[in-house]
Amino acid sequence: MPHIPVLLQETLHSLGLAPGMFVIDATVGSGGHATAIMERIQPGGMLLGIDWDPEMARRAQERLAQGKGKYMVVRGNYAELPDILHAHGLPRADALLFDFGFSSEQLEMSERGFSFTSEGPLRLTYSPESIPAYEVLAASSEDELTRIFREFGEERWARRIARAVKAEMENLRVPREMTARRFAEIVARAVPRGKGRRIHPATRAFQALRIYVNYELDNIARAMANIPRVVAQGGRVAAISFHSLEDRIVKQWLQKMSRAGVMKILTKKPITPSANEKESNPRSRSAKLRAGELLNAV
DSSP, X not given: OOOOOTTHHHHHHHTTOOTTOEEEETTOTTSHHHHHHHHHTTTTOEEEEEESSHHHHHHHXXXXXXXXXXXXXXXXXXXXXXXXXXXXTOOOEEXXXXXXXXXXXXXXXXXXXXXTTOOSBOOOOSSTTSOOHHHHHHHSOHHHHHHHHHHHHOOTXXXXXXXXXXXXXXXXXXXXXXXXXXXXXXXXXXXXXXTTOOSOTTHHHHHHHHHHHHTXXXXXXXXHHTHHHHEXXXXXXXXXXXXXXXXHHHHXXXXXXXXXXXXXXXXXXXXXXXXXXXXXXXXXXXXXEEEEEESOOO
16 A cells, blocks of 8 residues: 655645755655655755665655656665765755654565564564564563553553563563564453544554654654754754654754744644545544744754
8 A cells, every 4th residue: 555645735835845945855755745845846956865764765766766856865864864964965955854654655564563463573663773672572571561651652551561461472482473463462452442442452552662662752852953953044844743742842842942043933733634634544643744944053
């Protein structure tokens, strides 16, 4: 299933795109937003696409090659944007996009374990160098897993889940035998059944582990802090988040830079998908877009 970029038109408007711009898509994925951005900055514009996942960077490269315009795709972590720009001799950007959600295409990579139904090992990592989630489950104590599920998943039943997971890990010959499907089933059995539940019972536990193994919240905070070093004066930044932990960091950093006179906030309230978009693309339902304009670069 091809990935559908969320809040596409709203994002393009927030970035204030024009021909000749240099734009960074710091979470390029398979190139959904990037393709539309590249069309709007021609003639003379350039797009830099970055992704930590080597497979997604490869797919973005293939997709962007079908369009017209100058572009570069780099495999890297958006938290290290200043170093990436320096390494490639690139200037500050006229516009910068972060989309902190993971791609629908990654759900189909069974070897990553992002899908509840995957029979592949529970990795949940974007980078092949990162420690997989099944190793975290094996090495962490019940108390530590409880903290992970509660802090990064805001999971009410964190203790029950941690206890059930540790009990199951003891029955495995090797940690890698913990598949995504097996983990989802363990969580579903550990969590009390609720009436009218709108999400899969393992959603928050998966989220917590994914955030933890990829250092997502730390990386978002580092990326936001680096904006004045990455974006040119008068340039714009747009950030799309998908849950409260991400959105809180984005909001707080925009407010902090606004108070310091560095940033003009363009979205007093986050922009959310229309009813039509939510219906046609259910994964967009929790998306929030915030944007700002850099007044002073560092």
